[in-house]
Amino acid sequence: MILDLFAGPGGWSRALHVLGVRDIGLEWDEWACKTRAAAGQLTIRTDVAMYPTWPFIGRTRGMIASPPCQAWSMAGKRLGLLDQPLVHAAVEDLAAGRDSRERLLAACRDERSLLAAEPMRYLHALNTVGEPDWVAMEEVPHVLPLWKQYAAVLRRWGFSVWYGILNAADFGVPQTRKRAILLASRVRTAQPPTPTHSQIAEPDSLFGRGRARWVSMAEALGWGATDRPVPTVCAGGGPGGGPEPFPSGSRKTLSDARERGTWMPRPDGVCLQSRREGAGWAARHGTRENRAADAPAPTFTAEAHRWSWSLRSNNQANATVRPLSEPAGTLFFGHRANECTWIAEPASPPAMDVDAPAVPEPIRITAREAGILQTFPADYPWAGNKGQQFSQIGNAVPPLLAGHLLAPHLGVTLDSDDFTLAA
Structure with missing residues (x-):
């Protein structure tokens, strides 16, 4: 045995x-x-x-x-x-x-x-x-x-x-x-x-096989471009109506990523809304406080592409913050599980004559997401409440x-x- x-x-x-x-x-x-x-x-x-x-x-x-x-x-x-x-x-x-x-x-x-x-x-x-x-x-x-x-x-x-x-x-x-x-x-x-x-x-050489690049959070979770940050997608209407919503550069980036096999859209997701949406977001998807531990995170698409998403390990000044294009830092949970959050920053500076968009609220990482970042399967049967699940995952x-x-x-x-x- x-x-x-x-x-x-x-x-x-x-x-x-x-x-x-x-x-x-x-x-x-x-x-x-x-x-x-x-x-x-x-x-x-x-x-x-x-x-x-x-x-x-x-x-x-x-x-x-x-x-x-x-x-x-x-x-x-x-x-x-x-x-x-x-x-x-x-x-x-x-x-x-x-x-x-x-x-x-x-x-x-x-x-x-x-x-x-x-x-x-x-x-x-x-x-x-x-x-x-x-x-x-x-x-x-x-x-x-x-x-x-x-x-x-x-x-x-x-x-x-x-x-x-x-x-x-x-x-x-x-x-x-x-x-x-x-x-x-x-x-x-x-x-x-x-x-x-x-x-x-590291490529293959005469001395042996090479090594692949570190696995990013995006790749593990199946979110967006897995080998680089996602392109910025603007709201607007093209000629005469604001910026083209999906300009040619972004289209080429997405096309290239698909050809490389490095774009993985999040299935069955929803568009992440900003704080401007108010109660509508909470009614459809739950507030941060009542979001279930095993609920999928909102999809990082459409409106969300205006943001560069990172995982923050806790709310301390020295917290580890990693973008989706990198591996996560070490996941510590225990009694501070609710402080591990996805946070957003503008993917690009707003135009001079445009008001800065409202930053989306931080979104708490789910047990499913944390488990995947620990290389447990997405359907692993975590038992207990949120704190008990996160404690198990972190340990x-x-x-x-x-x-x-x-x-x-x-x-x-x-x-x-x-x-x-x-x-």
Whole structure:
């Protein structure tokens, strides 16, 4: 079997499913478990820290873990940062078969801190029978020193180990999400997967295949021109009646994009209206406050083409803002899910004698859109209310990245086309 600790809503499990394998996930969160159940994933709802290891001994081929890492979190009050020495102490003791968790937990500022040491408890138990064959672990970049400690223990046990920082965008994920990764194997040399994408496309050469350009949000979501910003479309009536509504330059841009196969119109959409439309927009499509978490975003067409759309990660001054023609920044949600919004700016400066158009209201990202940017399929069955769905999405490993990490250990070839996103 493949054991998945802190399995969440199924990022690793989704990757394994695409690769033709199943895992057993241990997860505590009620809504993540409901999402997993709806997705058909095997799950034991339990506290990973309390569950015994003996049921897995003699049965485990691979082990996956994405443990909570409050001791390395930069969010909130950061009390967990003071617990880092205690986490390292717990890993050292568990690797030697000593269970000091109760004593160390009493000294922790954050009761969740020691969860980052739990994978070592399972690894020590499995190692007594020469298992598992391989290990894959993932967390935020600040956790790399902890992975270094895990790596030293695993090497003593005969594993080949690699650990480092990978950018999900380099593997086709439409998000510049950096993660600390640990890969270990008893049967092959552990090494990172070969990147398939880069910020600037690289052609094939005598030294090997090239790399495609990073996948943009527009391409992943199926909105407009996927390889460049959409052309500006003006309101008007042509000769004698204002600017031509779809001038020849824009027509050629659209035609060229279609010929390249890089224009994907949003199906079944609606035209985004500006604030000038008032109550009409709210009556037809709902206000920002009552828009359903799984409702499709308004189509960026017609009137909306006057705007250049970007995704803003939150409402702080240092928020990451990325245009649709680029990958998203790392998606953080939790209690601030409603601050992640699509925002508009004029695609071109208004004429001197024309009033500046009213800027459309920011539009909150939907769970469907956020899931796609994490490379979950558009119809993935997220359970819970908006906050619960966004929390699951933000904490999940992108399935496409997970697929690149897992495929070599499973002895299968990854086909990125199998990770269907937009429906």
